[in-house]
């Protein structure tokens with residue numbers, strides 16, 4: 001079985017950190033979504049911009065990542081204003097996931113909103129056997145709150 005992890009990450013690489021844990025267990029290829037226009041390094045600016053993007057349903061252009069030839073695709077996103085990051089939405093809309101096995105995972109700072117629900121809605125023709133929400137600290141930092149045991153247990157059954 002050939003696995004692919006596609007992840008978007010902005011703040012601290014929290015979501016990439018989880019992606020790497022999944023990669024260690026599955027041996028999956030790991031690809032990071034890059035927006036054509038990089039987000040600013042100014043966190044507060046991006047928090048504001050992110051709100052505008054989410055409200056408008058804006059999908060920022062991203063560099064192409066192929067999902068061809070993979071049996072299972074993990075999709076990882078941070079929470080942006082209670083939903084998936086807009087760049088993940090772009091990625092999902094750029095590909096046909098019909099009949100593919102997709103495993104969504106997300107990170108958040110205490111307000112997970114409806115990220116997984118929204119991802120499942122976008123991926124309605126896919127097979128989604130499992131998903132996970134992982135909490136980091138509420139200041140937008142990189143301290144893991146969800147226990148490592150919980151994450152490792154989930155990864156073990158993949």
Ligand SMILES: Cc1cc2nc3c(=O)[nH]c(=O)nc-3n(C[C@H](O)[C@H](O)[C@H](O)COP(=O)(O)O)c2cc1C
Nearest residue numbers: 010011012013014015050078079081082109110111
């Ligand atoms: C634009 C923006 C919006 C955010 N909105 C939320 C939110 O609605 N709920 C939440 O719990 N965390 C929110 N966060 C915090 C991130 O989801 C959290 O810190 C995540 O782990 C960051 O992952 P990353 O380091 O991979 O980017 C937001 C962060 C940014 C930059």
